[in-house]
Amino acid sequence: xxxxxxxxxxxxxxxxxxxxxxxxxxxxxxxxxxxxxxxxxxxxxxxxxxxxxxxxxxxxxxxxxxxxxxxxxxxxxxxxxxxxxxxxxxxxxxxxxxxxxxxxxxxxxxxxxxxxxxxxxxxxxxxxxxxxxxxxxxxxxxxxxxxxxxxxxxxxxxxxxxxxxxxxxxxxxxxxxxxx
Numbered sequence: 001x002x003x004x005x006x007x008x009x010x011x012x013x014x015x016x017x018x019x020x021x022x023x024x025x026x027x028x029x030x031x032x033x034x035x036x037x038x039x040x041x042x043x044x045x046x047x048x049x050x051x052x053x054x055x056x057x058x059x060x061x062x063x064x065x066x067x068x069x070x071x072x073x074x075x076x077x078x079x080x081x082x083x084x085x086x087x088x089x090x091x092x093x094x095x096x097x098x099x100x101x102x103x104x105x106x107x108x109x110x111x112x113x114x115x116x117x118x119x120x121x122x123x124x125x126x127x128x129x130x131x132x133x134x135x136x137x138x139x140x141x142x143x144x145x146x147x148x149x150x151x152x153x154x155x156x157x158x159x160x161x162x163x164x165x166x167x168x169x170x171x172x173x174x175x176x177x178x179x180x
Contacts, residue, residue, distance in 0.1 A: 004028050009135025019088065026095040033103045047163035055164030058155055059171025062148060090174055097169035101152070104129055106162035109153060122153030148172070 004025055011021040033039060104125050112121035126149030133145040152165045 004032070005132040005135045019085075019092065022092050022096065026092060026099060029099045029103070030095065033099045033107070036103065036107055039102065039107045047161055048159075051159035051161035051164040052167055054159055055155065055161070055167035056171055058151065058164075058168040059175070062151070062168065062172035063175040093173045094170055097173055098166045100129070100132075101162055101166040101169055104149075105152060105156040105165045109156055113157075118157050122150055122157065126150040126153050 008021045008025040011024070108128070109121050109125045112124050115121075116124070126146050129149030129152070130142050130145035134142055137145065152168060155168060156162065156165050
């Protein structure tokens, strides 16, 4: 997973379009995720509506600090790419968010919880979450990404829902379409 993240970061550094680098990253991560032993049980069960609602609310809450830091007239990604790109980006963001959350919170966090307890599992998986995003957003974003990882880990423990985590991740990421 870290290797895939570093390859994506290298591609972006070389000037390869994020949509292409992100698509390759998402496809490779999906293949890796589906090949993991026992990942299927992370996908069983029907998501509960309260867990999904909490996931959406968590994703929206993750947008508040960034929104409050930027004044009127600030532009987001959508301004640069244009409205026609939104469906492509939304699909890509959905795929990346889902595969990251299935892998990290659906597969790895329960294994770490079983071995080390819930607190250590949340911290370890959050550290990995931050590390895989460092290649794209830089090391300066490491504390923020770690905090988001802890929040998503707590959401997973509280709701027992990978879908809630995936929704929170998607809402936070898609929100950056409009927010800088």
